Amino acid sequence: MDSDYTNRSEGGDKMKEFKSGFVTIIGRPNVGKSTLLNKVLGEKIAIMSDKPQTTRNKIQCIVTKEEHQIIFIDTPGIHKPKHKLGEIMVKSATETFSEVDVVLFVVECDAVVGHGDKFIAEMIGNTKTPVILVINKIDTIKKEELFKVINVFKDLYNFSAIIPISAINGDGIEILLSEIKNILPAGPKYFPDDMITDQPEKQIVSEMIREKVLHHIEDEIPHGVAVEITSMKQRGNKQIIDIQATIICEKDSHKGIIIGKNGAMLKKIGQLSRLDIERFLGTKVFLELWVKVKNDWRNSDNMLKTLGYK
Numbered sequence: 001m002d003s004d005y006t007n008r009s010e011g012g013d014k015m016k017e018f019k020s021g022f023v024t025i026i027g028r029p030n031v032g033k034s035t036l037l038n039k040v041l042g043e044k045i046a047i048m049s050d051k052p053q054t055t056r057n058k059i060q061c062i063v064t065k066e067e068h069q070i071i072f073i074d075t076p077g078i079h080k081p082k083h084k085l086g087e088i089m090v091k092s093a094t095e096t097f098s099e100v101d102v103v104l105f106v107v108e109c110d111a112v113v114g115h116g117d118k119f120i121a122e123m124i125g126n127t128k129t130p131v132i133l134v135i136n137k138i139d140t141i142k143k144e145e146l147f148k149v150i151n152v153f154k155d156l157y158n159f160s161a162i163i164p165i166s167a168i169n170g171d172g173i174e175i176l177l178s179e180i181k182n183i184l185p186a187g188p189k190y191f192p193d194d195m196i197t198d199q200p201e202k203q204i205v206s207e208m209i210r211e212k213v214l215h216h217i218e219d220e221i222p223h224g225v226a227v228e229i230t231s232m233k234q235r236g237n238k239q240i241i242d243i244q245a246t247i248i249c250e251k252d253s254h255k256g257i258i259i260g261k262n263g264a265m266l267k268k269i270g271q272l273s274r275l276d277i278e279r280f281l282g283t284k285v286f287l288e289l290w291v292k293v294k295n296d297w298r299n300s301d302n303m304l305k306t307l308g309y310k
Helices: 033-041 084-094 115-126 143-153 173-183 201-216 252-259 261-281 301-306
Strands: 006-008 015-017 019-027 059-064 068-074 102-108 131-136 161-164 226-234 240-249 284-293
Touching (some): 019 033, 019 115, 019 173, 033 059, 033 068, 033 102, 033 131, 033 173, 102 115, 131 173, 161 173, 201 226, 201 240, 201 261, 240 252, 240 261, 252 261, 261 284
Parallel strands (some): 019 068, 102 131, 131 161, 240 284
Antiparallel strands (some): 006 015, 226 240
């Protein structure tokens, strides 16, 4: 046993292996991947919405305990892309299969296996990485119905385990973490104990603002929205951070809806975003929002690169 990957138990005599590894979370859009990640972390890092394709980037988060460290990778929902941004999102999800120690395939409590689930099962068919099927949203069905769902999905793929959970209320989460720990190899501590994500603060702040647009703007407009943090700095010696951000949309008509009558919608988005950002940064925030139109930015290589998607 490599002594670099061991630690002493509370008894002081027996040496235990320290386990560590990477776990990717995949699934169709809107099955609760980000909700699961936030519940595991005990803190909101990944934004959530009932609209599909909310997550656009791979988000790496770290859970460190005395005997293990698990690095979770939240990925965009796997879907049929309609533009370059969609292609980047799907690629960022599928390329993780061979880079991790465990794959979590998250599905909803549905007794019918959808085309999207079958497509993902085919994509993971060639990987040698252990795959755990996570059946989410069990709080929405009766216990006898859950057995039907398990029976439907168990023949889809040779899963290492099938674990029903509710990411909303936490049911089954400890069982899932225990199963992951059993699979993980002995390894080093990749990140410091107090680090919970490798995402830059600017990235998290921009996503918090985009989440409020997703929540309060209807139809297809939110899918064409991105947020760029143009400035983020502390104000002199004062405990306040000044943030300037630009909400980018694809049409002039969308810009008008985001701003709202007399600026009411933009003000609402700003106020709600500021509260989340202050909780995250632990300090007062002055947030200034602008709205800019960039036609068809989701197919622009330059814009995708500027916004950090390429």
